[in-house]
Amino acid sequence: MQLQATIATSISQALQALFNITVDAGQIALQPTRKEFAGSFTFVTFPYTKQAGKGPEQIGQALGEYLKEHAAEIKDFNVVKGFLNLEIEQTEWLSIFRELMQDAKYGYGENSGKKVMVEYSSPNTNKPLHLGHLRNNFLGYSVSEILKANGHDVMKANLVNDRGIHICKSMLAYQRFGNGETPESSNIKGDHLAGKYYVQFDKAYKEQIDELVAGGMEKEEAKKKAPLILEAQEMLQKWEHNDKEVVDLWKQMNGWVYEGFDATYKNIGVDFDKFYYESETYMLGKERVEEGLAKGVFFKKPDGSVWVDLTDEGLDEKLLLRADGTSVYITQDMGTAELKYNDFPYDQSIYVVADEQNYHFQVLKAVLKKLGKPYAEGIYHLSYGMVDLPSGKMKSREGTVVDADELVQEMIDTARQQTEELGKIEGFTPEQAKELYHTLAMGALKYFLLKVDPKKRMLFNPQESIDFRGNTGPFIQYTHARIAAILRKAAEMGLKVDVTAFDTVDTMHETEQEVITQLANFGAVVKEAGNLQAPSVIANYAYELAKAYNRFYQEISIFNETDEQARNFRIALSAMVARFVHESMSLLGIAVPERM
């Protein structure tokens, strides 16, 4: 909204007129006034004491008087120490509200012309998605939506890690123990089936290691010499040489896994514009390594391995290509970065990847810069912390992983149970009920994972973490459902509420004004979330908005209001809250129900 800018301009003029201090209006920061003081915006005067040669209270007092006289929108003020609290005329809030109502695109940025690629999810094809992937997927999806809302051209990409020794482990175990099992024959989701054989491999592999150790071998050596691991490595070689039998099995099993992933993605409501497969990109990086050698920015060690020296950048020497010519993780990423840029010449390329890869992405960016690539500068690692369990870190080998599909199903069951207990299911068809449970479950889960600052590690307690009360997704969804009921009733009464339906309203209740204040923040919040790439900013906003509305809802009756104009205003206010709740939740990838 313009209001803050207008006030900033007035303050700038006042500082000039009263104290001969020149401050650009853009430099004047207003903050929301704390609840315990009267006013909407607060200006801090401490920084100007030296230039003005006056105390902070004196400055505040003088500014306040000047503004009250010269600025139409300022109704009153009070000064507490160095804080000048400004009260805004109610008519000003009302005119802001009317503007918001008529601006259907409020909060959404103009086309910025900026292209941003967001890579997220990026699963391995040897096991199903788990809780950590959920944080990743929700973050990636939400950040994409937020960037779109800021006017950027966004491409969502998924880089599937579909090759490598881990895939061969699943394949080998399947060959060994599978007996031709398929997702259809056993009624197991494809990704879970592949995961099952990955676990079986590990079990059999461990047994072999134990046997070798029992026979007197060192453990480290046993790990390398166990027949199964040797076979897996051989299989990888065959795969790289296009051995038909191996490639066919690989295609078959990956096909199962993709079907499983598709189902999960659909269920959790995320999507992608473009898929990349490491099997198709892993060779490209080697060309970039050759290029670096030719340019002299990389070097070869006597054993033939290729390295880059990044000590000038505060990093170490880093291996880029093994002595046997096989690629490492970063080699592949160098290739993929180029491919991405060719497909979609981005200004920024965001990688939503866990924070254990922090070093990797520093190196990737530094290496590409050394090669002088135009796409190096735009690389940004959106790093997020692990999701821990009460028992500690999730470890797939120890079976402490929380499976994504199972978790979602548990959430849905919980949602059903809660809804039934509250007796809120009347009048729902079974299909509608099922949809509601899903909406609530995903709302709770997504909100829980997104409201936290991404870079912090977070704790997930399957029994306790997901609540439907308090600062949660369902709390916000509930607010929306309540408003939807009001709007249904208004429609039944044949009320058409637009800005003309309350044009004589010129005063309002405090809680109504607070709701408008929150509504007016939406634009700034979307912008801030975009700049920080932080869904948590949106989540906090949606919560504050819902809370402000609930307070209003509790204290003020709408349909018992005898003044038609005041009633219409409250309905319009409710409709606007529903709109921004819906929009901010959409930015988090969360749906809002009409009834619950």
Place this chain on the structure above:
RNA sequence: GGCCCUGUAGUUCAAUGGAUAGAAUAGAAGUUUCCUAAACUUUAGAUCCAGGUUCGAUUCCUGGCAGGGCCA
């Protein structure tokens, strides 16, 4: 060993260098003739330690301590 991240109520999370550090939950006490009580109101409770910069530090800097991660 080197580098990076994180330390805030019992617990899970907030706080562009600003006021008496906010919420939620668990605890205590209330609110249904009225639009959905998955709500609302009241209450109690915290910045890891020691320095420094600043009118002002949870925030920035230095040194510890604790947890986690990465690189060998």
